[in-house]
Amino acid sequence: MRTSSEVFAQKGYDRASVRDISAATEISLSGLYHYFSSKEELLFLIQKTCFDTLLERLGEDLAGLESPGERLSVVVRNHVRFFADNMAEMKVLSHEADALTGDYKEQIADRKRDYVDIVRQCVEEILETPYEADGRVATFALFGMMNWMYTWYRPTRDVSVDRLGSVILHTFLNGISSPLPDQGKAVEGAGSHGIRLFDID
């Protein structure tokens, strides 16, 4: 699955053939078809394994934790560490989100919804905003900060994975802990930097 993810990440799911997977894994075509019945099932299994692992680890790490800050810390650490170890999978999940069909698509959509719901809940335990709709924005802003890493992060020349997670957590947590402005108002809480008028110019 790891090697297949690398092939999908490099060539794209559409262009990659099971023959390419066979060459990269050094497993015969008939050998591969012992494990999955189609290229689509293979893509499904990769995505399913990612979400199952993320959900399982997150559930274990959140169990018994009540402090909202610690819960959000666990969310960021779990996600960043998992995808730092699985950057090819991260690219495949991002680029091939729409490639699955039928039951495969539904099963992945269910898991993704479960995962997003847990993360959103952790975000909303902290988020200071008068508007419910901002919870979705903040949650996907966090996912963006974390998921974008597959486009730029190089473990050998950038900061460590733990530092990466720490910078993201710090930035996001401090950011959403200060009250969001009313709609149509200036951005508050950043007065020393002279911010104003974003919403009303």
Next chain:
Amino acid sequence: MRTSSEVFAQKGYDRASVRDISAATEISLSGLYHYFSSKEELLFLIQKTCFDTLLERLGEDLAGLESPGERLSVVVRNHVRFFADNMAEMKVLSHEADALTGDYKEQIADRKRDYVDIVRQCVEEILETPYEADGRVATFALFGMMNWMYTWYRPTRDVSVDRLGSVILHTFLNGISSPLPDQGKAVEGAGSHGIRLFDID
């Protein structure tokens, strides 16, 4: 170019043919080849136009602005507004970053570097960190928050584009305005949420 971006975003650059573009634009193949000589040149022109527009508008809006907070506000507003109007292009830029070759590739890489450098400079005018390497992390965390929108943002059911930009700016600006912790230390500045030990567990 807009319609071509939508075709590339939907089918992927590899699978989309100039014939698909012809069908979608209702322009004959020979008509299309009046404007570009190959599918790759078309992809290049789409990417070039995005970066040229972003760079030109950003340069104009930053001119004469000295307050770091206002400069960052301009960066976020410029980027979010442009890509809210050009979500297909955003997906194409994200997914087809490696599809160009040779001189096309170099020309886009140059523009991208120029753009990232300006944004990073604006981020580092505010970022409170003892470590230079964090500047790159914070800059791409911001790009992640903004660019991820093509995966989830629906203008008709989510908050307005200005609110989206405002939430991102507020979160990021307040986040990086509070000093980042030393490496190997707990995350500071979030004490009320009980955060600790991210880096050292």
